[in-house]
Amino acid sequence: MKNALMIAALAVSAHCCCAASSGSAHAADAPAAQEAELSGAVTFQIKGMSCPVCVFGVKKQLKKLPGVATVSVSYKAGTGLISLKPGVRVKPEDIRRAVKKAGYEAVGIKTTTEETPSVSPMKS
Numbered sequence: 001m002k003n004a005l006m007i008a009a010l011a012v013s014a015h016c017c018c019a020a021s022s023g024s025a026h027a028a029d030a031p032a033a034q035e036a037e038l039s040g041a042v043t044f045q046i047k048g049m050s051c052p053v054c055v056f057g058v059k060k061q062l063k064k065l066p067g068v069a070t071v072s073v074s075y076k077a078g079t080g081l082i083s084l085k086p087g088v089r090v091k092p093e094d095i096r097r098a099v100k101k102a103g104y105e106a107v108g109i110k111t112t113t114e115e116t117p118s119v120s121p122m123k124s
């Protein structure tokens with residue numbers, strides 16, 4: 001399973017935008033103004049994805065973020081959705097950086113749920 005994904009990604013990276021990720025030097029080092037930390041489910045738009053395989057690169061980077069439970073990226077919609085493990089908080093900057101590592105830009109980062117466990121719809 002994993003191998004198939006990797007092969008797909010490798011095969012396509014040669015001729016697609018997804019190879020753009022490599023040469024990102026330390027461009028923006030400026031510590032941005034403090035942003036509110038996010039918890040629960042976080043959504044954002046991803047700019048710059050120009051083929052469905054871009055999704056793999058973005059997901060790969062987002063999954064590296066500590067505390068991320070699930071990652072889903074839609075090429076068609078140009079959106080990303082991550083759910084964080086309970087109690088985990090991430091900064092918008094972290095998400096932006098992860099997406100940037102893949103070669104794209106995350107904008108409009110916001111939580112859809114505030115510390116609400118998305119797994120259990122009903123209280124027990």
Ligand SMILES: [Cu+2]
Nearest residue numbers: 016018051054
């Ligand atoms: Cu691509």
